[in-house]
Amino acid sequence: MNVVEIHYDESETLNSKFNKNDFIRFIENFPEPICILTLRERQYPDRFIYANTAAVKLTGMEMEDICSYSWEDMFELPSDSAFEALENEDSSKAHKADNTTPLKKNLEGKALKVDGHAIELEGGDRYLVLTIIDVTEHQDTRNKLKKSKKEFESLFYYNPNLVFTISPEGNITNFNEAGLKILKYSLEEITGIGFRELIIPEDFQLTKNYFYEVLKGKTAEFQISIYDNEGTVLRIDVTAVPTILDGEVVEVIGIARDITEQIRIESLLKESEQRYRALFDHNIDPVITFDLEGKFLVVNEATEKILGVPAKELIGKPFLPFIDEHKQKETIANFQKVYSGLPHQYETSLQKQNGEQVLLHITVIPLFTERKLTAVHCIGKDITVIKRNEEQANYMAYHDMLTGIGNQRLFREDLLRIIESQSSEKLSSAVILIDLDRFKFINDYLGHEMGDALLRQVSERLVKIMGSDGTVYRYAGDEFTIIMQGMDESKVHRKAQALVSEIGAPFDIDGFEAILTASIGISLFPKHAIDIKGLMRASDHAMYYAKRHGRNNYQIYNTQIEGLSKTDLRMETLLHKAIDKKEFVLYYQPQYDATTHKISGLEALLRWNSKDLGMVSPIDFIPLAEETGMIVPIGEWVIREACNQNKEWQRQGLPPVPVSVNLSLRQFYQTDLVEKIELILKETKLDPKYLELEITETIALQPDIAIRVLNELKSIGVLIAMDDFGTGYSSLNYIRRFPIDHLKIDKAFVQGIQQDEEDRSIIATIITLGHNLSMSVIAEGVETEEQAELLKTYNCDMFQGYLFSRPVPAEMILAMFK
Known part of the structure; x- marks a missing residue:
């Protein structure tokens, strides 16, 4: 092993304080790990030649072991690039001891900070002094701080x-x-x-x-x-x-x-919950939640009341035992329809504990939880009273309240059903029309109460005579009808003879013996006609034929009767074609303001210029049109023509004024009257306020219906006038309730205004009544200046009559305005 020789400066300062061994002691006992390496080519780290005590302790290797390794062996890093890294700013980066280096034994996974400095000694040799510091804890702390910072930034910014x-x-x-x-x-x-x-x-x-x-x-x-x-x-x-x-x-x-x-949503949910609770808990109708087997889950107080059972005794029990036995199978089938996921409604009935039957209208609503059907909501409506009222109303709609037998409406529906269903041509169905002779005289003489009693006895006698062979109806007033279905003509004759005979027997009315006879007309289906209109017309002709032959007899419709009625029938036939042949024409009679004397309105009057009959008086053809029903299409033509003409006058620059059209009683009670008038106004583009419809007091015979129709007409903006006021049947109460714009004084009163004090009083009363009800008053039939002056003194608003103008063709109106 090479031992590093430490160069010792012999300067006096150092020499006086430290010796060579002291410097070795400095290095050996330095707390940081220090290693010394040789430098290859005086530049790159080569081999370890020394490690101090701290380095030995850090690596866990003896110094001899350390000095057996080169730089590349120890760190597995190229010496050239590693040394360059040590000399720049990257030297502060940590080195990770991995599982392949000699450092693995004690330092695997730890972070080491390696810092090296090249030192050149006095003799010119260069060495690398290397410090190795365990910065694992520091690095972990740093990483945690970095992670914490990133987490905070993520939490803050994102x-x-x-x-x-x-x-x-x-x-x-x-x-x-x-x-x-x-x-x-x-x-x-x-x-x-x-x-x-x-x-x-x-x-x-x-x-x-x-x-x-x-x-x-x-x-x-x-x-x-x-x-x-x-x-x-x-x-x-x-x-x-x-x-x-x-x-x-x-x-x-x-x-x-x-x-x-x-x-906001919580508030809405709370409000919704409160509403739900209000609808559920405080609903006057039973509200129930069932499970899918039809057992009670939740019930409200109304349910307890209608079933007569406390809620605690209902929960968990099936509803079926409460349903009427004969309704249970049908009710189960209806209840189960909700399984399809859609609400369903049906009617059923239940039996209360006291035996009372309750009719219910049921609405079942599926309840889904996470798209799965989990329960069924049920709302029950007690319709017992409604059903009874409906039955009563239905009975009243199809039965005569005086006699209790079927009325005209039921008669027509039954007859239509027979016409549509009868297939055999061998047997006939008979329509028998019975008109009581001299009944008006008896009714007037004895009074209406006695007359009603007589009608009740007549109906009872007719029902008894017919038995199961025919159905009796009160058609209108003192007219009765009978339908005999599937009979041969001989039996019809026998029954007709019995009717004449039995009706002619005396009636006892509270001790008063009344003698009554009947004129009877009979038509046969399909022999005489194949529709209701034809059958009734034939019966009617036969009945009048019976009257002309002394009354108290019956007649079956035949060709002889047809011949006697040929004049009427010819006119009727021509009347049917008059619209298509454009034979009708309108004349117009101006209405003048009593103060300004200017035209304030025009009344349209119908004329028939027949190519076959010449100019036919309205007195002749209007009743026939009423009787045959032709008045409805004719009246519709009149309204359309009058609206078209009024719009044309406006286009020509005439001052706009209302045009009045008479409505017949039959027209007035047409179910689609309002819709037809709305359509005509739309087609002609006439402002509704320039159309006035004239009615008569006869509409008051059915006041409730009349009020409804009049209000519907007023709602579309047209004007309403009551014609011939003072001659009809209406009471002051009905007039007050009718939405009338104008009252028209009948010309009969106007003609007698100069001579008759009573007529003058009536006129004054009508004008005062009209003004008090915010209505304008028009006097008809004004023919003299004296009549006009007297009417002015009573504050009459408008005049109409020959004094000012006769009815004239439309083309003459232009000049009258000028």
Whole structure:
């Protein structure tokens, strides 16, 4: 082994204090491991030639073992590059002893700091003095610090919540990117401002108290509201911790989570839960949750009440025993439909413990938990009263309230069913129309109460006569109808004879003997007609034929009756074609303002200029149109034509005024009347306020329906006038409830205004009534100046009559405005 000779300076200063052995002792006892290596080519580390006690202790090898290795053997590093590393800044880096070097035995895995310095001795030889320090603990600490720093930076900069630091003075010193984005600040804007500026005033004192607690070294958790940079209030959940250095709090670190949306959702959930509880617990209808086997899981108070069983006795039990036996199978099938995952509704009935039957409308709703059907919600609606009312309403809709037998509606539906279903041509179905002779006289003489009693007895007698051979209906007033289905004509004759005979027998009405006869008309299906309209018309003709032949008899429709009615039938046939042949025309009679004398409206009046019959008076064809139902399409044509003409006058520059059109009773009660008028107004582009519909008081015969229809008409914007007021059947109560714009005084009163004091009183009353009900009043049939002047004294609003103008063709209206 080569021993390093230490060059000893013989200077007096050193010589006087230390000798050679002292210097050796210095090196040997130096606390840091020191090794000396030779330098190959005076530059690169070569072989170990010395190791002090500390190096021997560190490596766990004897010095002889150490000195048996070269640099490359010991560290497995090339001497040239290693030495260059020692001479630059990389020398501070640690060397890791791995499992292949001689250092493995005691230093495997440890970090060594190797630091070398080349020293040239007095004789010119150069050596490498190498220090080897175990920096494993230092390196671990450094790595931990580095890791901790990275973790803190990751927590700070990449946290999705707000992360910030605050100085002990309360100023913000740093803020993460997510927090800046939430608060809509830049780092420059927020750094340095006091946290007080961000907190709503109500929460500042609370925050301040927590801040002082953290400055004392404690951790705080609290919720406050803060402003973002745009002034929006956010609710945050804050955790604040102190940063302590040398026992002193140097900084406060805060992590805040924006819980604004969470609180909103929680509030909504709470509200939803409250609503659910309100709907469930306080619902007046039974609300139940069943398991999938139909057993009670949860019930509300209404369920207990309707079943008459406490909730604790219901839970876990099946619902089926509560269902009526005859409804159980159907109810199970309906309940199980909810297994498809869709809500389902059905009706059932249950039997209460007291034996009372309850009808229920059931809604079952599937309840899913994590997409799995787990239970069934059920809402029950007690429809017992509703069903009974429906049955009663249905009965009332199809039965005559006076006699209890079927009404006209039921008659028509039954007859239609027979027409559609009868397949045999060998047998006939008969429609028998019965009109009671002289009933009006009896009714007027004895009074309506006695008349009603008589009608009840007639219906009872008819039902008894027909037995199972026919069904009796009260068609209208004193008219009854009978349907005999699938009979031969001989049996129809026998029954008709029995009807005439039995009806002619005296009736006893509270001791008063009433003698009544009947005129009966009969039509046969399919012999005489194949639809309701044809059958009724044939029966009607036969019945009138029976009346013309002395009444108290029956007639079956035949060609002779057809011949007697040929005039009416010819007119009816031509009437059906009149619209298509464009034979109808409208004349217009102006209505004048009583004060300004200007035209304030126009009434459209229908005329029929038949190519076969010539100009037919409305007196002749309007009743026929009413009877046959043709009045409906004719009336629709009148409305459309009047709207078109009024729109055309407006395009020509005439002052816009309403045009009035008469509505027949049959038209008024058409179910699609309002829709048709809306369509016509849309097609003609006429503003609804320029169309006025004139009705008569006869609509008051069905006041509730009339009020509904009138309100629907008013809702689309048209005007309503009541024509011929004072001659009909309406009471003041109905007039008050009708949405009427104009009252029209019947011309019969106007014609007698000069001579008849009663007519003048009636007119004055009508005008006062109209004004008190916010209606304008129009006088019809004004023919003289005297009539007009008298009407003015009563404050009549408008005049219509020959004094001002007769009805004229549309082309003459232009000149009248000018």
